[in-house]
Amino acid sequence: MIDKLLIIGCGLIGSSILKKVCKKKIAKKIFVFEKSKKNQRTLKRLKLKFELMQRIDKKIAECDFIIICTPLSEYRKIFLACNKYSKKNILITDVGSAKKDTITRINKIKRKDINWISSHPIAGSEVSGPLNGNENLFINKWSVIIKQKKTQKKEMKKILKFWKLLGSKTVTMDADQHDKIFALTSHLPHLIAYNLILTATSFKSSNKNNILKFSAGGLRDFSRIAASNEIMWRDIFFNNKSNMLKVIDIFIKNLKMFKQDIKSNKKNLKTKLKNLKKIRQKIVLLKQDTSKPDFGRT
Amino acid sequence: MIDKLLIIGCGLIGSSILKKVCKKKIAKKIFVFEKSKKNQRTLKRLKLKFELMQRIDKKIAECDFIIICTPLSEYRKIFLACNKYSKKNILITDVGSAKKDTITRINKIKRKDINWISSHPIAGSEVSGPLNGNENLFINKWSVIIKQKKTQKKEMKKILKFWKLLGSKTVTMDADQHDKIFALTSHLPHLIAYNLILTATSFKSSNKNNILKFSAGGLRDFSRIAASNEIMWRDIFFNNKSNMLKVIDIFIKNLKMFKQDIKSNKKNLKTKLKNLKKIRQKIVLLKQDTSKPDFGRT
Numbered sequence: 380m381i382d383k384l385l386i387i388g389c390g391l392i393g394s395s396i397l398k399k400v401c402k403k404k405i406a407k408k409i410f411v412f413e414k415s416k417k418n419q420r421t422l423k424r425l426k427l428k429f430e431l432m433q434r435i436d437k438k439i440a441e442c443d444f445i446i447i448c449t450p451l452s453e454y455r456k457i458f459l460a461c462n463k464y465s466k467k468n469i470l471i472t473d474v475g476s477a478k479k480d481t482i483t484r485i486n487k488i489k490r491k492d493i494n495w496i497s498s499h500p501i502a503g504s505e506v507s508g509p510l511n512g513n514e515n516l517f518i519n520k521w522s523v524i525i526k527q528k529k530t531q532k533k534e535m536k537k538i539l540k541f542w543k544l545l546g547s548k549t550v551t552m553d554a555d556q557h558d559k560i561f562a563l564t565s566h567l568p569h570l571i572a573y574n575l576i577l578t579a580t581s582f583k584s585s586n587k588n589n590i591l592k593f594s595a596g597g598l599r600d601f602s603r604i605a606a607s608n609e610i611m612w613r614d615i616f617f618n619n620k621s622n623m624l625k626v627i628d629i630f631i632k633n634l635k636m637f638k639q640d641i642k643s644n645k646k647n648l649k650t651k652l653k654n655l656k657k658i659r660q661k662i663v664l665l666k667q668d669t670s671k672p673d674f675g676r677t
Numbered sequence: 678m679i680d681k682l683l684i685i686g687c688g689l690i691g692s693s694i695l696k697k698v699c700k701k702k703i704a705k706k707i708f709v710f711e712k713s714k715k716n717q718r719t720l721k722r723l724k725l726k727f728e729l730m731q732r733i734d735k736k737i738a739e740c741d742f743i744i745i746c747t748p749l750s751e752y753r754k755i756f757l758a759c760n761k762y763s764k765k766n767i768l769i770t771d772v773g774s775a776k777k778d779t780i781t782r783i784n785k786i787k788r789k790d791i792n793w794i795s796s797h798p799i800a801g802s803e804v805s806g807p808l809n810g811n812e813n814l815f816i817n818k819w820s821v822i823i824k825q826k827k828t829q830k831k832e833m834k835k836i837l838k839f840w841k842l843l844g845s846k847t848v849t850m851d852a853d854q855h856d857k858i859f860a861l862t863s864h865l866p867h868l869i870a871y872n873l874i875l876t877a878t879s880f881k882s883s884n885k886n887n888i889l890k891f892s893a894g895g896l897r898d899f900s901r902i903a904a905s906n907e908i909m910w911r912d913i914f915f916n917n918k919s920n921m922l923k924v925i926d927i928f929i930k931n932l933k934m935f936k937q938d939i940k941s942n943k944k945n946l947k948t949k950l951k952n953l954k955k956i957r958q959k960i961v962l963l964k965q966d967t968s969k970p971d972f973g974r975t
Contacts, residue, residue, distance in 0.1 A: 476894075501893050505957070521891060560887050563877040565894030571873055572895075574935055576953045578928045579861040589858050591959050593819060595799050596774075596863030597870075597902060599966040604895060606957035609950035616939045616946070627936045630876045631929055637872055638925045641914045648914070652907035655874045659803070659904035661889050668897040 380540065381406040385442040387435065387457055388449030389413035389422055390608075391504065392474050394512025396446060399545050401427045402514050410442060413509075421509045439464040444541075447473035451481055451614035455488065462490040471495045472538055476561060476611075477618035478525050478554035494534045497525040499557065500547060501565075505606040518546035519666075526551045562622035566615055567630060570623070572604035573612075678838065679704040683740040685733065685755055686747030687711035687720055688906075689802065690772050692810025694744060697843050699725045700812050708740060711807075719807045737762040742839075745771035749779055749912035753786065760788040769793045770836055774859060774909075775916035776823050776852035792832045795823040797855065798845060799863075803904040816844035817964075824849045860920035864913055865928060868921070870902035871910075 384406035386393050393413070400406055409429035413419055419431060432438050439445070439461060447457055454473070461471065471493060475481055478497055489495060502520040504511065522542040524535070539549050552560075579590050579598055594602065616623055640648045663670045682704035684691045691711070698704055707727035711717055717729060730736050737743070737759060745755055752771070759769065769791060773779055776795055787793060800818040802809065820840040822833070837847050850858075877888050877896055892900065914921055938946045961968045 501891055503894075520893065523891070556887075560884065560891055561894060563880075563888050564891050564896040567876070568873060568895030568899055570935060571869060571899075571932075573950060573953050574928065574932045575866060575869055576956050577931050577935075577949075578865070578924065580953075580956055581927070581931070582861075586858065589854075590861050591956070591965065592963050593799055593821070593858055593862050594960050594963070594965045595818065596801075596859060597866030598862040599960050600898060600902060601866055601869075602957045602960050603966065604898060606954045609947050609954060612950055613947045617942050620939055623939050624936060626876065627932060627939075629879070630872065631932060633875050633879070634869075634872045634925060634929060637868060637875075638922060641918055641921050641925075644915050649907050649911045651875075652871060652903075652910055655871050655878075656904045656907060658874050658878055658889070659900045662892050662897050662900050665890050665892070667889065667892045668901065 380544065382443045383408045383410065383441050385410040385412065385432070385439065385445045386429075387412045387445060387447045388453065389418060389509050389512075390448065391507050391509075391511050392500065392502070392516070393446075393448030394422065394425075394509035395502075395514060395516035396448065396545065397422075397427060397429065397509075398425070398512055398514035399517065401429070403544060405541070405544050406444070410438060418509050425509070435460040437464050440466060442466070443469065444537075445469065445471045447471065447475075450608075450610045451475050451477060451618050452610070454481060454485055458485050458489050458493075458495075461493060462488070465490075465493060467492050469493055470534055470537060472498045472541070474498055474500055475618075476565065476615045477558060479558045480618045480620065482525070482527065482554050494531065496527075496530055496534055496538045497554070498538060498542065499523040499525070499561070500542065500545075503607075505603050507608045507611075515546065517542070520547055522547035522549050523557055524549055524551045525554050525557060527554070558619050558622050562619055562626050566619055566623060567626045569604055569607060569612055570616065570627070571630070572601040575601045576605045678842070680741045681706045681708065681739050683708040683710065683730070683737065683743045684727075685710045685743060685745045686751065687716060687807050687810075688746065689805050689807070689809050690798065690800070690814070691744075691746030692720065692723075692807035693800075693812060693814035694746065694843065695720075695725060695727065695807075696723075696810055696812035697815070699727070701842060703839070703842050704742070708736060716807050723807070733758040735762050738764060740764070741767065742835075743767065743769045745769065745773075748906075748908045749773050749775060749916050750908070752779060752783055756783050756787050756791075756793075759791060760786070763788075763791060765790050767791055768832055768835060770796045770839070772796055772798055773916075774863065774913045775856060777856045778916045778918065780823070780825065780852050792829065794825075794828055794832055794836045795852070796836060796840065797821040797823070797859070798840065798843075801905075803901050805906045805909075813844065815840070818845055820845035820847050821855055822847055822849045823852050823855060825852070856917050856920050860917055860924050864917055864921060865924045867902060867905060867910055868914065868925070869928070870899040873899045874903045 411429050412432040500522040502516045542549050709727050710730040798820040800814045840847050
């Protein structure tokens with residue numbers, strides 16, 4: 380399908396794409412750019428057929444399709460290099476988790492003929508790096524593809540096909556809708572997890588040890604989410620700023636109501652909790668999680 | 678070890694104890710009181726050797742050891758029945774998650790000769806009921822035993838032995854310390870999970886569907902924790918009120934600082950997230966969770 384593919388950034392997501400592309404022979408030739416020396420060594424040990432690029436430079440001129448799998452703060456540099464070196468009408472996608480501000484920012488500097496259709500595969504883990512890459516990472520997971528006003532149908536088809544070849548289900552939406560949804564389903568949950576770990580551990584050290592020792596009652600699950608890559612998440616929070624600020628305010632407002640319920644032994648707290656419990660069944664019905672009870676991972 | 682054991686409340690925890698006690702023949706005779714008709718039917722189908730009590734009444738006089746596995750709001754009624762019917766010097770424990778206020782409240786009405794040593798096994802799940810009971814639920818999990826001023830050594834030994842027979846590791850602490858620790862490791866995390874689900878779903882229905890559909894990016898994990906039993910959790914929040922109110926305030930203060938970090942593109946946010954990530958390794962080292970990456974449960 381693809382003649383010459385370049386994967387820029389080969390951490391968890393990039394290396395998972397690499398493995399699947401190699402396995403399914405989706406590209407005739409694969410270039411990889413990965414700036415971490417440690418990750419480069421890991422990638423070499425994978426014994427996959429690709430060429431490691433040492434710099435993002437004129438080699439780009441050979442590529443037909445680029446997928447950017449770096450934190451959002453790397454995009455500017457990458458697009459400037461593409462402006463300088465890439466073929467006319469090259470197709471670029473990315474896997475970033477925050478879209479609207481990123482697209483506005485990049486569209487201002489991007490060469491007009493470069494076709495950039497942004498993607499967001501809803502797949503990941505608390506672990507990073509190519510050692511954890513998994514060719515099955517995208518199977519049956521949603522990949523959201525961002526529609527812009529000028530998105531060409533032909534190019535959109537290619538992007539949708541690419542994600543389907545990786546095993547994803549695809550859906551298109553605009554950047555604004557994407558950022559509103561993912562502020563609530565992913566960005567706020569991650570910030571809350573970080574904030575819970577901060578709150579639980581901001582005590583004097585004697586208690587801190589006890590808090591970690593007895594963390595199986597709920598805290599450990601948040602610690603997993605709060606173990607995600609810090610550069611990636613800093614960039615997401617900054618690049619979905621306006622939605623983040625809004626949902627934090629709503630979250631605090633709701634939490635203050637819960638506080639009042641507790642303070643006043645509010646009678647209907649039981650019903651409120653019961654209604655929230657029901658959301659779980661809907662998530663399981665939508666196949667976003669399994670109904671299998673979790674007694675803690677061992 | 679025990680002559681006549683009574684388990685009051687046979688949901689997830691009570692039925693897990695029942696199964697293990699039967700398997701390991703920890704008691705010569707077992708009585709069970711469970712008020713839900715549905716749970717009673719499930720219990721009968723287990724084909725275990727126990728006698729189902731229809732009421733908490735004079736049968737109590739036969740028992741040597743009682744373990745209360747009901748929500749905290751049932752305790753008053755149960756202790757009043759024990760006052761009326763139980764043997765002198767009977768030994769009672771419970772599995773409630775909030776201690777200080779509960780103990781103060783019950784000590785006021787409890788017959789003085791009744792030996793009550795409160796316990797808290799750190800084991801559970803988002804599922805309830807005897808259908809989910811699991812004889813291995815307590816294996817290698819902590820059980821916290823509450824020391825009071827008047828706790829007798831002999832009785833304490835019996836309680837520690839009981840939990841060890843169920844497979845638990847045991848630790849003793851006072852009620853105040855217990856409630857402070859578990860406010861942070863368990864009670865606040867559960868409230869936060871409920872509040873996150875409330876926040877994510879308090880939007881108009883068109884978006885609500887999308888939010889559940891794309892919940893795999895973090896929200897689904899919170900929905901699992903927010904699927905816990907509503908009566909149990911209402912009671913815990915009410916019975917650890919003063920700690921809950923305090924930790925909610927600290928949580929909000931910390932979240933407002935995160936909001937400010939995001940608003941101002943704060944440079945050190947990366948370091949702050951990186952430091953929080955490290956907590957995960959400590960939790961794994963303490964064997965409170967596994968280091969195995971989670972790519973979503975399937």
